[in-house]
Amino acid sequence: MSEKDISKTVIKRLPRYYRYLGELMDSKVERISSGELSERMHVTASQIRQDLNHFGGFGQQGYGYNVEYLYDEIGKILGLDKKHNMVIIGAGNLGQALANYGNFENRGFITKALFDENPELKGKKIRGIQVRSMSQLERYLKKEDIQIVALAIPKESAVVVAQRVVNCGVKAIWNFAHTDLNVPEDVVVENVHLSESLMRLSYNINRYELEHGIKKEEE
Amino acid sequence: MSEKDISKTVIKRLPRYYRYLGELMDSKVERISSGELSERMHVTASQIRQDLNHFGGFGQQGYGYNVEYLYDEIGKILGLDKKHNMVIIGAGNLGQALANYGNFENRGFITKALFDENPELKGKKIRGIQVRSMSQLERYLKKEDIQIVALAIPKESAVVVAQRVVNCGVKAIWNFAHTDLNVPEDVVVENVHLSESLMRLSYNINRYELEHGIKKEEE
DNA sequence: TAGATTGTTAATCGATTAACAATC
């Protein structure tokens, strides 16, 4: 029951706490108060304490939080203490970029294979990870213990392939295709819609120009 | 003044509306009611109407919304009716993936150049776009009319390079480095933190397992 | 006109911030 209904807004912030705590560890900081952390992260101290207390009392009155302890605890909440096997579907630039990003491994995300429909890529190795043929996908997923499938393919194929991997029992999809996937509700999907991200940037550029271009007189 | 203080939560949803409307256009749908759209998008009709009415009354009572008109209007709100020149810093897999994604161009985002510190990449062309030397960055940014800089480089360099491009007057950064950038407040930053995205996925996997696998003697 | 559906106001719900007693 504990972590049952914690809101998405809180969860969204956890990885950022985790990142800042990691940086604090790198710079040998042993303890930190919600006040100090709030200054660094540009959020309120109140929010930090409120967020953390959803999961338990990790601090100590009069002292603050032990950086390493809190880092580890948030890691556990995020499931980073467990290994997750991943395959990447699509060995184009994006798929290769993901495969090359060794840092995921430090967080427990192990890329076991890439898949691509292009026969020319078959057998190629990226950071030692083999590119396999799409025809072997089902066999591979059933044989190996894969928790995460990253989809780095165009949207048309993504919808079809998502169906295929769900049929193999995969419960988590990291979706880079520019479309929403329709999957059963026990399958979790994390979308990375780059074009939407770029549009938000564009909106803010636009807004800035309207505000200032028009408000010209000053300065 | 009108679009002055529209909340981030509304803005975040606009690109998704835009995407769905584009799909409707592709399938020759001419008009749609908030009710129908809400079913497709899995949001409430009330929210759709509320969101759109922040920007103006785009619909018509008894009729609904004209798909193409609404698509265009949202495009204008997002600034997609204007051309944006972009350069990508870092011509590794991720930078190349961004350069290769031709679809951004359809939305008005034109990639004019890539930059990389690796001399071996210098002069290479990706989809016809040249990779240039980092030493030419300042000169290039000042000469060409660049609105957006995408940072596809490691976090250490990202902080330094962000400073450099801000000094050249760039007002928008699309940041793929796993760090927050400290920039003046008139510079807009859109972060794409892939590792945080992966951690959120991990959290949800974890939560699902706790809930189902271990539905042991509760309390 | 009658039916449909918006635009908009009002009600509810949830998230953030403030405040402070508990306690290290």
Place this chain on the structure above:
DNA sequence: TAGATTGTTAATCGATTAACAATC
């Protein structure tokens, strides 16, 4: 002990949903 800072409750603020009159 005195000072610091948490954990937690209460107050505020904002976002979502419901409801319905306006109107095409």
